[in-house]
Amino acid sequence: MAKVTRQVVPAWRFILVILLLACLASLLIWRVLSLQVLDTERGxxxxxxxxxxxxxxxxxxxxxxxxxxxxxxxxxxxSTPxxxxxxxxxxxxxxxxxxxxLAGVLGMSRQxxxxxxxQNSRRGFVYLRRHLSPQLADEILALRIKGVNVQREYKRYYPAGEVASHIxxxxxxxxxxxxxxxxxxESWLKGESGSKRVLKDLHGNVFRDIGQGVSASSGKDLMLSIDMRLQYLAYRELKAAMKRVEAKSGSVVxxxxxxxxxxxxxxxxxxxxxxxxxxxxxxxxxxAMTDMFEPGSTVKPLTVVAALESGRYQPNTVINTSPGYIRVGKKTLVDPVNYGSIDVTSILTKSSQVGTSKIALDLDEQSVWEVFSRFGxxxxxxxxxxxxxxGLLPGRPNxxxxxxxxxxxxxxxxxxxLQLAQAYSVFASGGVLRPATLLRQEQVxxxxxxxxxxxxxxxxxxLKTVTGEDGTAKRARVASYSVAGKTGTVHKVSDKGGYADNRYMAVFAGLAPASEPRIVTVVMIDEPNLDKYHGGESAxxxxxxxxxxxxxxLDVTPDKALPVNRLVNGKPVKGRRKSA
Amino acid sequence: MLAVSLLVLLLVVVSALGVIYSSYKSRQLFSEVQQQNREAMRLEEDWGRLLLEQSTWASHARIERLAKSELKMVVPAPETIIVVKR
Incomplete structure (x- = not known):
């Protein structure tokens, strides 16, 4: 057994060790302080x-x-999510x-x-696919691939498709x-998108909602004034007519x-x-709202309004349109035939240029313009x-x-x-002009x-006479209801300046039933083929x-006397398989 | 003195348990909220889908076609209509 030798340990060594330890401890304390308490740069x-x-x-x-x-x-x-x-x-x-x-689930090629x-390896955000079904998105999330994320959005669907797409x-x-x-x-419909703060784990799963943030508020619903039943009807008929007359474009309001x-x-x-x-x-x-056209004869009723208001004309005032043409300045305006002496009503019925011209020249210089402007x-x-x-309604002093x-x-x-329809609605409502609106009105x-x-x-x-036997628009007649309206056939402006001889717009504006008008309808057809270019034939x-x-x-009661009651022994006669 | 200390200790333990319970509960409720949100989202999807489906089946063009071809319906000719009441 070795002998243990004892040596006297100098006191300074103890002190040195203690000092060193104290130093370490204070370093630790300093570190802790700087991390947790003090306001240091990396604190x-x-x-x-x-x-x-x-x-x-x-x-x-x-x-x-x-x-x-x-x-x-x-x-x-x-909107659907x-x-x-x-x-x-x-x-x-x-x-x-x-x-x-990932490519497999997305249906994308791997390449x-x-x-x-x-290509985008330096970026942090790239859309891979947009507007997928939520089920497919869940499948992709379930793959748990790092860097693949899902964003919830809404997509807009239009059930009415092309029938109402313009409005x-x-x-x-x-x-x-x-x-x-x-x-x-936009601002009425869109609502306010919200945000929320959440805690996410490594895999991107939300594990706590911190609850600070704004909740989303939905946009408000919008109810339009259009009636889809009528919209579809108008669409179907316009589309059929476009094919029939081979027109370039057309509108119905x-x-x-x-x-x-x-x-x-x-x-x-x-x-x-x-x-x-x-x-x-x-x-x-x-x-129907963006395209302007020269309204042609469809504004003749407005000219007649100016005539009636002047007090010099009544519907039965006779005007001599012989010999069927009139020279105004350097131009000669002609009627298709010489109508002879006809009253103001017949001028509208037959859409006489000569008669209208005579009235216009006889009236106050500004009165026609003034009526047009009053009609909106x-x-x-x-x-x-x-x-x-x-539209354009140029006024001038002389x-x-x-x-x-x-x-x-x-x-x-x-x-x-639309403006033309709005103007005709004045006749239908007993002289009241109401602004046309696309929104459903709660109050009139x-x-x-x-x-x-x-x-x-x-x-x-x-205007009822226009669809009568002598009128220009017999084909605008409606079974069981009386109709008032006016045709218009307008020469289009030629590319070379002036009016083109063989390009027309056909218009018909009318209201029904004439005895108690409920609807005003304007049909405009742009460049119908030349066999049927007249407003009375195409529109x-x-x-x-x-x-x-x-x-x-609309369940409007017929106002025209119906033909004889065709009840035979209490049973109707076999009806025709065709709508009139 | 001892009694007070014991009481305080007890209160501390009780409040600690309370904290545990409430944070457990909050997590539970949070997951429930998440689930309900997902459910709401799913129902919203369903609603949108059904609305679209409805408008597809009930589209005017389709109804008209079916009424004409399958049900052989026609618009009555004006002369066959009798007005019962004006």
Missing amino acids: HEFLRGQGDARTVRTEHIPAYRGVISDRNGEPLAI VASIWINPKHIISESDRWAE KLKEKII VGFTNIDDQGQEGMELAF MLDSQTGEVLAMVNQPSFNPNNRRALKPAHMRNR LGVSTGSSFPGESA WRPIERVNFAFGYGLTVTP EKGEQIISEKVAGQLVDM APVFSRVVTDALRI
């Missing part, structure tokens, strides 16, 4: 920030866009063994996915209104004459808002529809005779089909009495078909 605030940056996420909550529906609540635009897949290429680049799997990832418009992929009512009422609400507004060509791949900009135009021509209807045009005459039969000014707008009830009534009676039949069914759908 607790920095650390908390870093911690939050790794776990706290602000999630975007998309707002539900309001539903657009027709006046009966039938949906025209609805969809999911978009986005990737973080920086993360997914290291997961190359799983790309094939394409690979290219997409590699309703559409949204872009980010749910913002681009056209039509979707654009006009139907107004409720009591309220000014637009019941139907269709245009051809149209487009399907649910499939916009082959969309042509020309198809997107809501021609040249002024936007105030519907706030994007791209609505106001009119040359030819200008006055041209004006009186509808050249030298432009209107939209009071409107403005712009012509006396008497004159309005006289005009309706006069009037469309009017007749649309109005016949519309009055039936």
